[in-house]
Amino acid sequence: MRRDMEVSELEQIDKVVKGWLRESRDNVLRKIDTRLTVNTKTSRRDLVTNIDKENEKFLVAKIRxxxxxxxxxxxxxxxxKIESTKGRVWIVDPIDGTMNFVKQRNHFAIMIALYQDGQGELGYVLDVIGNRLLSGGPQLGVFDNGVALAPVEDTPLANGLIGLSGPMVLNNDFNMVDIAEKSLGMRIYGSAGIDIISVLRGELVGYISYLKPWDFGAGKILAETVGLKMTTIDGQPLGMLSSTAVLLATRNAHRDILTIVNKD
Structure with missing residues (x-):
């Protein structure tokens, strides 16, 4: 049975995690202009650097x-190796947007999430270069650099910008071209964390991409806390350990996008 965490416990954890993130950001910025060791994982567009690895080791050690x-x-x-959502589970993405980090030294994030028995408790998405931290959870609320996040307007797809995955648009997966055309314009940032921040702040009405748990774990907690919808691309519930096409949007834009995804 899930044990709800007390607000006082969450506040203490929140303070500790923010300290880790400050230190983690400082570590990354100290090394950002050094010579990187870059390796590929699944393809030439799927990179990992020595700093990704060092930062994950740092954060894992802090959690341990x-x-x-x-x-x-x-x-x-x-x-x-996580096979069950039972108990306390932390999810860490040490550098989200590694290609941006390597090629631009910008537009990348660090993300941490805390789940209890599969339920989101605390999420953190840090824009490293912009020094903007979106943080919080259902019991604490969501904060933008420590200030309560302004309510997100329930904007429909036709009245806003949409963040999309470049490969999904090129392949027209799930009618992505139509989704882009129905919006005011698409944006491709190359970092789930940066896109999630933009949706939370009302700069985008939605974001669609193939994501893994470390890409969406923190954002899911924050988005659902403020009334946004994050589901699979066909509108089904998104499990904590899912790896799939993910749709994050305002409720109106979510409805509009599902209509396009399901047409034909």
Whole structure:
């Protein structure tokens, strides 16, 4: 049975995690202009650097010290093999948008999420260069650099910009071209974290991409807390350990997009 975490406990954890993120950001910025060791994973567009690995090791070590019994899911494999959502699970993305990090030294994020028995408790999405942290959860609320996030307007697709995956648009997966055309314009940022921040702040009405748990774990908590919808591309519930095409949007835009996805 899930044990709801007390607000006081969440506030203490929140303070600790923000300290980790400050230190993590400082570590990355100190090394950002050094010579990177870059390797490919699944393809030449799927990169990992020495800093991705070092940052994940740093964050995993912090979590292990803080909460030795917790399970950790990390993108670069320095956590645990997670097969169940039972108990306390941390999800870590040490550098989200590694291609941007390598080629632009900008437009990348660090993300941390805390789940209890499959339910989101705390999420953190940090725009490293912009020094903007979206943080919080259902019991604490959501904050933008420590200030309560302004309510997100329920804008329909036709009245807003949409963040999309470049490959999905090129392949016209799920009628992506029509989705782009029905919006005021598409934006391709190359980082789930940066897109999620933009949706939370009302700069985009939605975001669609193929994502893994470390890409959406933190954003899912924040989005659902403020009344946005994050589901699979066909509108089904998104599990914490899912790897699939993900749709994040305002409720109106979500409805509009599903109509396009399901046409024909």
């Amino acid at each position: 010290e803080f909460e030795p019994e917790a399970k950790i899911l990390g993108e670069e494999g320095f956590g645990d």
